[in-house]
Amino acid sequence: MGKSDLLLELYSNLSTTGALTFSSKALVNKMLSQANIKSAKLIVELGGGDGSITQGIVDRLDPDAELLVFEISKSFCNSMDKLFPQENVKIINDSAENIDKYLNGRKADYILSSLPFSFIAPEVKDQILFQSKSALTTSGYFIQICYSYLLKNLFKKHFEMVNTSFTLKNLPPAFVMVCR
Ligand SMILES: C[S@@+](CC[C@H](N)C(=O)[O-])C[C@H]1O[C@@H](n2cnc3c(N)ncnc32)[C@H](O)[C@@H]1O
Incomplete structure (x- = not known):
């Protein structure tokens, strides 16, 4: 899938993608600077989408570590399958509310999300965040990029600590919320 097909898929499904552009490299770097991916x-x-965040994770990932990417669009999944043929990267065409089905009791060190929470039904949001909290190790972090500061209240319902930073180097400017 070329860049224009990826953008067409993004625009054609605004109610589930919730964005007009993919994350900039600067935003991806800002998000990933909050995590020690190598360890x-x-x-x-x-919400893998075009794979912009996935690429940043893969560039930093230990070869023995594993990355699971949830994405509901079949077209985005097909594209990411081609971009990331590595054995330790699994592209999962399912909703983030089903995380536990794929972890087999394992816990994640980080959950990195670009899900459009403002567009997701309240019960689904809560299910995703409940699943995320219980899928993390005791020292794990949930890190979210979003365009609305108000979403902090949603994350505070599920996590004790939410630290927020902001970058202008994305269209639109975006927040990075680090939750634990
Ligand atoms: C704002 S786009 C982000 C794409 C890319 N990661 C980026 O940062 O540019 C959000 C993505 O989340 C996906 N998505 C929406 N709801 C989802 C859900 N419940 N489970 C998994 N993916 C979902 C959309 O299809 C879309 O690809």
Whole structure:
């Protein structure tokens, strides 16, 4: 899938993608600077899309570590399957609310999300965040990029600590929320 096909898939499904552009490299770097990816053994990404965040994770990932990427669009999954043929990267065409089905009791060091929470039904949001909290190790972090500061209240319902930073180097400017 070329860049224009990826953007067409993004625009054609605005109610589930919730964005007009993919994350900039600067935003991906800002998000990933909040995590020690190299030392992680299991990472989960929610909302893989075009693979912009996935690529940043893969560039930093230990060869013995595993990355599971959840994405509901079949077209995005097919594209990411081609981009990331590595054995330790699994592209999962399922909703993030089903994380536990794929972990087999394992816990993740980081869950990195670009899910459009403002567009997701309340009961599904809560299920995703409940699943995420219980899928993390006791020292694990849930890290979210989003465009609305108000989402902090949603994350505070599920996590004790939420630290927020901001970058102008994305269209639109974005927040990175680190939750634990
Ligand atoms: C804003 S896009 C982010 C894409 C890319 N990661 C980026 O940062 O540019 C959000 C992605 O989440 C996916 N998505 C939406 N709801 C989802 C869900 N419940 N489970 C998994 N993926 C979902 C959409 O299909 C879309 O690809």
